[in-house]
Amino acid sequence: MVDPNTIKYIELPITVAGEASGVVSLYEHGETKGLERIIINFYTSNHKPAGKTLTEEGGYFSYLGLAPGSYIVRVNEAQLQKLGMKPDADGLRFVITQSMDGDLVNGLDFTLHKE
Secondary structure, rough: OOOOOOOOOOOOOOOOOOOEEEEEEEEEOEEEOOOOEEEEEEEEOOOEEEEEEEEEEHHEEEEEEOOOOOEEEEEEEHHHHHHEEEOOOEEEEEOOOOOOOOOOOOOOOEEEHHH
């Protein structure tokens, strides 16, 4: 109930989550440039889907909402086949640690090459 001119303490349940980010780039003719609209998939260590996101301008991607645990991040294979590209790494493993402030993992970078 709302009382005028009164400050009340309200408890709200929250979940502290981790965030993972990186860059997807295309290496072509000796130059590297970021690729946008590339699908990035996140999987648990048991290979169950944990989330997905798209790269933004410059190839940057970020995903917020990962519970503490081990994960694998991969560039979407079906999309890469349609584009005629291969990644330098099949998947990157990372760990979200449990903390009061959440965890941030950077440097999940992929370089793609034309087939």
